[in-house]
Amino acid sequence: AQSVTQPDIHITVSEGASLELRCNYSYGATPYLFWYVQSPGQGLQLLLKYFSGDTLVQGIKGFEAEFKRSQSSFNLRKPSVHWSDAAEYFCAVVLYSGNTGKLIFGQGTTLQVKP
């Protein structure tokens, strides 16, 4: 069955340090992959998406993600984390049934940023 796994439930990094959040997917065809961020008490904001083409995609807030088909991964990275990046991060894949799509989410990774 199609699924998304985020192996790290909770990650703590120091402000200014680099960040990598892991995402692994299980999907038969070429996946459409997303990263969303949810700040405390807020809604879901789209950070970036991968549909096809260049496997390194740039998003908002200085985030990027790399699609690696051989590893079934779509890891999110940021070179230097800011305190405001503390939030919940969700990886997701679109699952299609005919021409109807729905997002399947991973379990989420909570990012804590130390001063």
Next chain:
Amino acid sequence: DTAVSQTPKYLVTQMGNDKSIKCEQNLGHDTMYWYKQDSKKFLKIMFSYNNKELIINETVPNRFSPKSPDKAHLNLHINSLELGDSAVYFCASSQRRGENTIYFGEGSWLTVV
């Protein structure tokens, strides 16, 4: 202008009550969704409408009934609320049913006491 807006943002109600959450999108999208985020922050789709037609209906109790008066609105009505219904409910929309990118509202925090 908020693209996908939900009301109310916070709702505290007693068990057994009936409540509604309203959602409106001003993006001109054809397709709208309701997602539920449980206490462990897990997100799962509940329903989807495309141009007022129900196209996704996941395994959700009959107490939950979506209604789409037009393609810009998708409301969620919940009857006989139970403690387990406490969650964050997110409305979302996409340009069309096969469109990959889905945009979310701010969420409605429902607490049943």
